[in-house]
Amino acid sequence: MAELNRFDAAAASVDEVAQAIAEDGYAIVTGALDADGVAALKGELDPLIAATPCGHEDFMGKHTKRFGCLMARCPKSHDMALDPLVLGAVEAVLGPYCANVQINYTGVMHLEPGEKAQVLHRDAGLYPFQNPAPPTICATMWAVSDFTRENGATCLVPGSHLWEDTREPKPDEIVMAEMPAGSVLIYNGSTIHAGGANRSNGARTGAAIQFSLGWLRQEENQYLAMPIEQARTLPRRLQELMGYDLGTVNLGFVDHKHPNDILNGTAGEGPGDLGPQALMDKDNAILRMKVSDYRAVGRRRYSVEAE
Numbered sequence: 001m002a003e004l005n006r007f008d009a010a011a012a013s014v015d016e017v018a019q020a021i022a023e024d025g026y027a028i029v030t031g032a033l034d035a036d037g038v039a040a041l042k043g044e045l046d047p048l049i050a051a052t053p054c055g056h057e058d059f060m061g062k063h064t065k066r067f068g069c070l071m072a073r074c075p076k077s078h079d080m081a082l083d084p085l086v087l088g089a090v091e092a093v094l095g096p097y098c099a100n101v102q103i104n105y106t107g108v109m110h111l112e113p114g115e116k117a118q119v120l121h122r123d124a125g126l127y128p129f130q131n132p133a134p135p136t137i138c139a140t141m142w143a144v145s146d147f148t149r150e151n152g153a154t155c156l157v158p159g160s161h162l163w164e165d166t167r168e169p170k171p172d173e174i175v176m177a178e179m180p181a182g183s184v185l186i187y188n189g190s191t192i193h194a195g196g197a198n199r200s201n202g203a204r205t206g207a208a209i210q211f212s213l214g215w216l217r218q219e220e221n222q223y224l225a226m227p228i229e230q231a232r233t234l235p236r237r238l239q240e241l242m243g244y245d246l247g248t249v250n251l252g253f254v255d256h257k258h259p260n261d262i263l264n265g266t267a268g269e270g271p272g273d274l275g276p277q278a279l280m281d282k283d284n285a286i287l288r289m290k291v292s293d294y295r296a297v298g299r300r301r302y303s304v305e306a307e
């Protein structure tokens with residue numbers, strides 16, 4: 001198996017990370033958080049993890065603790081969502097298909113010892129496209145602990161973002177995103193992947209921040225995931241990413257006013273409009289899809305495990 005796509009946050013460019021995601025469906029960026037950053041993140045997450053029960057079904061994981069609403073609960077996640085290299089790569093992957101990207105999902109996935117491997121799936125299975133399909137989701141999985149083969153590092157199938165739904169991965173096509181704490185795995189939501197099995201004595205903690213095309217419904221409802229008073233205190237770019245923005249021209253307005261102006265009380269009087277000219281320009285540059293084939297292919301999952 002070829003070497004994994006690994007980049008050093010201090011040296012990598014947005015373009016090379018985005019190119020790896022375009023070609024192979026994923027990239028790993030090491031050193032995206034330094035030791036202090038990891039400690040700060042862990043300090044915010046540990047009490048939340050302690051207060052969270054494990055799941056009660058297989059996909060969520062019976063030995064996995066999960067919770068969402070990271071933007072509200074974990075201020076360190078703001079830096080992660082706004083990280084220029086990571087967000088730049090996400091925008092490069094999704095940008096051709098939307099005028100704006102948005103946060104799709106935020107959550108912690110904390111695998112305790114004894115957790116079994118999750119079934120292989122595509123996060124983009126939420127949306128009813130046959131595969132291969134244009135990217136809809138670009139996910140980031142931040143290693144809060146080290147991710148190792150033994151403790152349940154995310155498994156993924158390089159190149160599978162370009163596969164037909166019917167193609168099953170072979171065991172030797174599955175790689176493990178082993179990476180030290182402070183790294184981030186960025187993957188196309190159409191890339192087949194799963195949480196690994198935790199056969200170690202310690203927990204594996206990941207913090208996921210997923211992004212999607214701004215014209216799709218968000219997986220985690222960001223408007224209810226944070227009190228509006230708190231949303232008003234965020235940097236404008238983060239407000240926009242959470243969805244206090246137009247999804248594209250004329251999409252997501254309130255009373256024909258821009259949702260960011262509604263949030264911040266800057267809408268003023270008057271009739272409103274379809275959105276700023278710069279957004280119109282971006283909308284006109286989007287690649288528009290031609291859909292010509294409709295079939296019930298189901299949301300595929302693959303019962304194959306890594307070697």
Ligand SMILES: O=C(O)CCC(=O)C(=O)O
Nearest residue numbers: 109153154193194195196
């Ligand atoms: O925990 C992981 O490494 C991945 C989990 C996952 O892919 C999911 O729950 O959708």
Ligand SMILES: [Fe+2]
Nearest residue numbers: 122123193194
């Ligand atoms: Fe997933």
